[in-house]
Amino acid sequence: MACSPHNAVRTLQQCTCNNSAVIPDIQQATRARTAILTSFYVDDFLTSCESVTEAVELAENVDAILSAGQCTLRKWHSNDSQVMMRLSNEPSLSSYIFYSGEASILGLRLDALKDQLLFRVDICQRVEIPTKRCVLSEVARLFDPTGLLSPVIVNGKIFIQRLWSAGLSWDSPLPEDLCRDWLNYRSQLPELNQIRVEWWMGTIPRVQTSFHGFCDSSSHAYAAVIYAKTSNTNGSVRFTFLTARTKVAPLKTATIPRLDLRQCSFLHRHSRT
Known part of the structure; x- marks a missing residue:
């Protein structure tokens, strides 16, 4: 329900x-x-x-x-x-x-012994020519609630937009140029299994914590990212990646300044959540 x-x-x-x-x-x-x-x-x-x-x-x-x-x-x-x-x-x-060792938390993997987050991307070998339905399915399987994989996933979203622009049906084989680009992108996805991110942000009651947001846009997409800065009393400073969000630029042509305005609103909205 x-x-x-x-x-x-x-x-x-x-x-x-x-x-x-x-x-x-x-x-x-x-x-x-x-x-x-x-x-x-x-x-x-x-x-x-x-x-x-x-x-x-x-x-x-x-x-x-x-x-x-x-x-x-x-x-x-x-x-x-x-x-x-x-x-x-x-x-x-x-x-x-x-449990000891690796566990699943909110769709992510946690290596408790090293206190690190990691990803498990399983890409099966396909022999048939990919279709739009196949591409959407595999991009959707890249589950990333924290935004750690944003630079990779946004390229998948941009490719999906190219498929829609090409007017392809769901089960039609991709044209040669799109098929080549997709297979090249897909072949690199297993490398995400090598990414490891420190889970602890360094925040304890005795340190000062501040949040810093950055955003940028291009003709293809725009994105926002937030970092946490912790300053200890001994003078040590630590920066930790918190979250990032991406969005594909609309098909209707827009100027970079207009996209900049959109992604500023984008950053403000996600910084509140």
């Missing part, structure tokens, strides 16, 4: 509000309640802690609150082996599954 996503989130929130009192310590109950309300993404609970003890306490409290409403968590994962060891030894969590 269309309302199912809302109902799922609303149920989780109500469960948290109703059962946070099962934690005797008010401060720990408040922290667990806030974590549940702000750190759930679909059915994944993703958060960070500064110490092993804090992580174990939070896991136990979150589990207790949700279990009281029959919203039982099933699997735990951490980039710290001490957290995994202590959680596996907790009597209240003894029946849970504990």
